[in-house]
Amino acid sequence: MVPETPSIEQEIDQLCTTARACYARGWVPATSGNFSVREGNRIFITPTGLDKGTLAPADLLAIDLEGRALAGSGRPSAETSLHTVIYRERVHAKAILHVxxxxxxLLSGKFVSTGHVPLHGYELLKGLSGVASHDHTEHVPIIENTQEYAELAEHLRDVLRSNRDAHGVLLSRHGLYTWGESVAEARRHLEALEFLFEVEGRRLFSHQD
Known part of the structure; x- marks a missing residue:
């Protein structure tokens, strides 16, 4: 039996639940992070300055794929353009999580000169869609952070095109963007990558003098 596709209302509820869970884990401190879900040419996204620990469906803004507001109150985040780039470049993506x-x-700062964080040999890599074995290397690209978001969006577009198999992108000393074909898949990618970042970080930093 083919699983029933969740409605946009169900996906929005799941997005809010996921955002609150991320806040509870300390993954979106203060008012940081942003979350979105897509239905066709509409994107439902968190506005700027919002506490993710209390996120409810009524808090979301509706925008189009160009970032223009369609409905809702509040102001779009400066990082809205990064969501629209991801949705345009990853046409099957239906949800984006940024924490x-x-x-x-720490890892995005350590590896920024390398251009990616390498993750290899871990069983939890199989939590990433399309990965069937621990014997896999996931290269998570890193983009230099900047407050010039038009420039950042262009760089993100280029990195996505150059890294077709990546399941996420890091902004240096800033945070992770990951996505999925549903909120559930995006959350799975987020939890898998964050677990692996912690394992790799503990391994690397524990060996420093």
Whole structure:
């Protein structure tokens, strides 16, 4: 039996639940992070300055694929353009999650000159869609952070085109963007990558003098 496709209302509920869970884990401190879900040419996204620990469906803004507001109150985040780039470049993506964790911040700073964080040999890599074995290397690309978001969006577009198999992108000393064909898949990718960042971070930093 083919699983029933969740409605947009169900996906929005799941997005809010996921955002609150991320807040509870300390992954979106203060008012950081942003979350969105897509239905066709509409995107439902968190506005700027919102506490993710209390996120409810009524808080979301509706925008189009160009980032223009369609409905809702509040102001779009400066990072809205990064969501629209991901949706345009990853046409099957239906949800995007962006978090600021200790481990993705540390690793994105450590590996920024390399251009990616390599993750290899871990069983939890199989939590990423299309990965069937621990004997896989996931290269999570890193983009230099900047407050010039038009420039950042262009760089993100280029990185996505150059890394077709990546399940996420890091902004250096900033945070992780990951996505999925549903909120559930995006959350699975988020939890798998954040677990692996912590394992790899503990391994690397524990060996430093």
């Amino acid at each position: 600021h964790t200790i481990w993705n911040t």
